[in-house]
Amino acid sequence: MIELKAIKKSFQTKNGTINAVNGVDLAIKSGEIYGVVGYSGAGKSTLIRMFNGLETPTTGTVSVDGQVISSLKGGALRKARQNIGMVFQHFNLLWSRTVIENIMFPLEIAQFPKALRLKKAKELIQLVGLEGRENAYPAQLSGGQKQRVGIARALANDPSLLLCDEATSALDPQTTDEVLDLLLDINKRLNLTIVLITHEMHVIRKICDQVAVMEDGKIVEQGNVLDIFTKP
Numbered sequence: 256m257i258e259l260k261a262i263k264k265s266f267q268t269k270n271g272t273i274n275a276v277n278g279v280d281l282a283i284k285s286g287e288i289y290g291v292v293g294y295s296g297a298g299k300s301t302l303i304r305m306f307n308g309l310e311t312p313t314t315g316t317v318s319v320d321g322q323v324i325s326s327l328k329g330g331a332l333r334k335a336r337q338n339i340g341m342v343f344q345h346f347n348l349l350w351s352r353t354v355i356e357n358i359m360f361p362l363e364i365a366q367f368p369k370a371l372r373l374k375k376a377k378e379l380i381q382l383v384g385l386e387g388r389e390n391a392y393p394a395q396l397s398g399g400q401k402q403r404v405g406i407a408r409a410l411a412n413d414p415s416l417l418l419c420d421e422a423t424s425a426l427d428p429q430t431t432d433e434v435l436d437l438l439l440d441i442n443k444r445l446n447l448t449i450v451l452i453t454h455e456m457h458v459i460r461k462i463c464d465q466v467a468v469m470e471d472g473k474i475v476e477q478g479n480v481l482d483i484f485t486k487p
């Protein structure tokens with residue numbers, strides 16, 4: 256269960272204060288695929304970055320499974336983050352490392368022994384369908400394959416929450432559908448909670464259970480995807 260309470264986030268710029276997120280309350284149930292949709296500049300990216308402490312709210316609290324992420328710092332925050340995977344639009348892979356090395360990287364940081372890292376990475380390679388590409392470098396992969404590596408890496412520490420920041424926005428429509436099918440499969444198999452942000456309604460319709468529509472730092476509509484899209 257994830258709860259955001261009375262979240263505001265302002266940035267000071269030379270042109271004054273920007274309220275990127277301006278009073279958001281959200282409750283996300285375990286196992287749900289929850290989508291936040293909105294135009295560019297709505298505050299989606301700032302919002303999702305508060306789920307794992309990449310941004311700290313100016314006011315309000317974020318809690319994940321009862322733990323208040325927004326007040327953690329240093330080692331405690333790093334530890335909590337191991338329970339929260341993240342997937343990015345531009346993959347953020349390590350270009351000088353192979354597929355399997357990229358997937359093992361978070362396990363290296365968490366100081367797992369090498370044999371365990373290899374075992375886990377091989378399981379993840381199967382889960383995301385990259386068998387045979389273990390020793391390729393990211394530059395040799397298609398966009399969809401790169402994102403499969405990104406997803407596998409995000410799952411390395413067995414997180415209970417996966418955050419997707421425009422995870423399919425750099426992919427063509429067919430590859431987008433393949434990656435969304437993979438996310439749906441992982442959600443079901445691992446009972447993993449997924450929170451995603453997107454500017455594409457198609458993504459919401461295809462895989463989300465719940466949706467929040469964001470505009471100008473606020474949630475203007477929220478509910479079950481079927482209800483929201485069948486309203487007159």
Ligand code: ADP
Binds near residue numbers: 273
């Ligand atoms: P979205 O992800 O929906 O495109 P963002 O969260 O990226 O929206 O941005 C929301 C608003 O906050 C925008 O006006 C953006 O320019 C501003 N913003 C985001 N991050 C910063 C920052 N670090 N400093 C100043 N303004 C920011």
Ligand code: ADP
Binds near residue numbers: 344345346347350394
């Ligand atoms: P995308 O293809 O998703 O748009 P980018 O091209 O923006 O991703 O790459 C993300 C980062 O990786 C950038 O900093 C970019 O300079 C770097 N990068 C991209 N391709 C390579 C490559 N073949 N070798 C090394 N670094 C690369």
